[in-house]
Amino acid sequence: MFTRILIANRGEIALRVIRTCRALGIETVAVYSDADADAAHTRAADVAHRLGPAPAAQSYLDIERVVAAVRATGAQAVHPGYGFLSENAAFARRLEEEGIVFLGPTAASIDVMGDKISAKRAVAARGVPLVPGVAEPGLTDEQLIARADEVGFPILVKPSAGGGGKGMREVHDPADLAEALASARREAAGSFGDDTLFLERLVLTPRHIEVQVLADEHGNVIHLGERECSLQRRHQKVIEEAPSALLDEATRARIGQAAVDTAKSVDYRGAGTVEFIVSADNPDEFFFMEMNTRLQVEHPVTEQVTGVDLVEWQLRIGAGQQLALAQDDVTLTGHSIEARIYAEDPARGFLPTGGTALDVSFPTGEGIRVDAGLEPGQRIVSDYDPMIAKLIVTARDRQEAVARTRTALAGSAVPGIVTNIGFLQTLLEMPEVVAGDLHTGLIDAMTEDDLAEAVDPAALQLAAAHVAAAEADRATDSHIAGEPVGMWADGSGWRGVAPARTVVPLVHRGERHDVEFLHPPVRARGNAADRSGAASGSVIGAPGAGSTLRLTLEGEQVTGRVWASADGRTLWVRTNAGLAQLTRPRADTAIGAAAAGAEVLAPMPGSVTGLRAEDGETVVTGQPVVVVEAMKMEHVLTAPADGVVQLSTVQGAQVALDEVLAVIVPEDAEAGADAGTGIESGAAADAVLQDAAVQATRE
Incomplete structure (x- = not known):
């Protein structure tokens, strides 16, 4: 067995490999980019070696830098994880040249299976069923059309x-095939540098079933059952489970043998996954799609139901050992579900998000496994994949596993980062998912209403309470120091005898909520008197990254936890309904009721890279106003209405999610408020922000 290996990856998969190596007494070398200098995997390994700057092309994807790291640290083998160089034949070949063990298949196997046309030829020779199609290299568009x-x-x-x-196109009408081929070639050439295309019959209501295989260099090959990966979004898996609810024992044996034959067709070595497509209408009929020549993201569900440590066997096979398992030794016990947690926003088209994790909270207990590489205070950067954790739940049967996964997701939260946790809960509550009636188009068929997340009323009140309590704390401290601040400075409505009534404006997913809150004039996390129809309460714990609040809302007690961003403008509130993100609009971006206009909001955290309209300029609906760049994507924000632009940002500004960047005011609007302060006069003051008294938040 090896004494030291290098892990050419990062995050949760690097930590996963480290865990098994530690159990086997193998030292580990972590490699890192500048963005990961203090990441969890960097600190967990026995040795850490810097690769280069944050961009993956200059660090994790640089073959020569990785090879140099192996030589410098004395590692005997390289575990590639998944992604990055894990299926790169040139990398495997380079390691072979250096006499370094690649914990994966040979470069020759990767070459064959990395090309879908050559892969189909290889497996067809072993009798593995293929989807009817035309798969020959070098065919022109005209030739493909002729053979359709x-x-x-x-x-x-x-x-x-x-x-x-990428590059895949569904064609239902023969008249659309020519344009689909041209479009697919452009995308394939841009994404892969190879525009070779082939045709397959489109399987209706398809289900994605994959089989885990293990093969040693002595010719032994076994499978460890199947995984169902049909819940995917735009061909990216979201939920995986083992075993599949679709297959009976006879079909399971047949598809497992087809996977074994696939591995044998290329003299495979190590852990691999053979992917099949199965029609939901004809579950006993399956077709080979492709082989992934690496460990899969979803490998934990197979480990949970078989009790086999796949990473351990990658290491043993790489060291030349024979498989100690025969096919009859593999049994599937229970049911396991993996939910991939991404830093992305489902309600905004699943755009990737960013930010700093103010806290990281996942449940523990029997049957719960969390593979994560994220810690409190860690920043999610745009250079890498947005998956931040995997929640794996195992139970006696599928019904129990689905229910327990929903409960586990409800107990998960990463304040500071917009994630898909709420979406995953919604997905697992769908009747089709509960019943196991899955197909690969289920998520893509969801509507905007399905993806929308309504805000919990209790979260709004808790956020308002946090704002009011924080200002009271700050005012008390400043008053003791003899420095007038907020309400003491301008007498904006806070009273010295009765509890003051404050209306705190908050934004949730672009919609403004004016939240009324009752509080005493000054308090340092003390108790407030209850008032019918409004909220009052107490804050437990010292001001900091997270505070627990208790409120009485219309006679009922509500408890939640609130975190604030560094600038205090974004609040994350966790209640029984989940985690809500709320943004406090800047005072200088608010406008009065008489001049009410349409707001241009930042769709995600990022930077302003362009202003397409000047302050005071008249624009029409759809005209570009502001350009925001985030996660290597540029978003041109346009005017939602005709009117006059009131800019609230500048070129180069770093902006938060839902931050107001501009307001489009109707030309005939009357100036009914001071747009510079965001404070309404007279009776209108009850409907919006009550001055600087609630402007400060807990640091």
């Missing part, structure tokens, strides 16, 4: 190289 009738419509156009759904 051999396949039969509907047709799926697929690129030979790459994956992730």
Whole structure:
């Protein structure tokens, strides 16, 4: 067995490999980019070696830098994890040249399986069933069109190289095939540098079933059952489970043997996954799609139901050992579900998000496993994949596993970062998912209403309470120091005898909520008197990253936890309904009721890279106003209405999610408020922000 290995990856998969190595007494070397200098995997390994700057091309994807790190640290083998260089034949070949063990298949196996056309040829020779299609290298668009009738419509156009759904096109009408081919070639060439295409018959109501295999260099190959990965968004998996609810024992044995034959077709070595497509209408009929020549993201569900440590066997096989398991030794016990937690916003088209994790909270207990590489205070950067954790729940059967996964997700939260946790809960509550009636188009068929997340009324009140309590704390401290501040400075409505009534404006997903809150004039986390129809309460704990609040709302007690961003403008509130993100609009971006206009909001945290309209300029609906860049994507924000632009940002500004960047005011609007302060006069003051008295938040 090896004494030291290098892990050419980061985050949760690096920590996963470290865990098994530690149990086997193997030292580990972590590699890191400048963005990961203090990451969890960097600190967990026995040795850490810097690769280079944050961009993956200059660090994790640089073959020569990784090879140099192996030589410098004396590692005997490299575990590639998944992603990055894990299926890079040139990397595997380079390690072979250096006499370094690659904990994966040979470069030759990666070459064959990395090209979908050559892979189909290899498995066809072993009798593995294929989807009817035309898969020959070098065919022109005209040749593919001429042979489309051999396949039969509907047709799926697929690129030979790459994956992730890039370059794939569904064609239902023969008249649309020419344009689909041209579009697919452009995308395949841009994404993979290879525009080779092939055609497959489109399987309706498809289910994605994959089989885990293990193979040693002595010719032994076994499978460890199947995983169902049909819940995916735009060909990216979201929920995976083992075993599949679709297959019976006879089909399970047949598809497992097909996976073994696939591995044997390329003299495979190590852990790999063979992917099949199965029609929900004909579950006993399956077709080979491709083979992933690496460990899969979803490997934990197989480990949970078989009791086999796949990383351990990657290490043992890499060291030349024979498989100690025979096919009859593999049994599936219970049911396991993995939910991928991403830093992304489902309600905004699943745009990736960023930010700093103010806290990281996942449940523990029997049957719960969390593979995560995120810690409190860690920043999510745009250079890498947005997956931040995997929640794996195992139970006696599928019904119990689904229910327990929903409960575990409800107990998960990463304040500071917008995630898909709420979406995953919604997904697992769908009747089709509960019943196991899955298919790969289920998520993509969800509507905006399905993806929308309503805000919990209790979260709004707790956020308002946090704002009011924080200002009271600050005012008390400043008053003791003899420095007038907030309400003491301008007498804006706070009273010295009766509890003051404050209306705190908050924004949730672009919608403004004016939240009324009752509080005493000055308090340092003390108790407030209850008032019918409004909120009052107490704050437990010292001001900091997270505070627990208790409120009485219309006679009922509500408890929640509130975190504030560094600038205090973004609040994260956790209640029984989940985690809500609320933004406090800046005072200088608020406008009065008489001049009410349409707001241009930042769709995600990022930087302003362009202003397409000047302050005071008249614009029409759809005209570009502000350009925001985030996660290597540029978003041109346009005017939602005709009117006059009131800019609230500048070029180069770092902006938060839902921050007001501009307001489009109707030209005939009357100036009914002071737009510079955001404070309404007279009776209108009850509807919006009550001055600087609630402007400060807990640091």
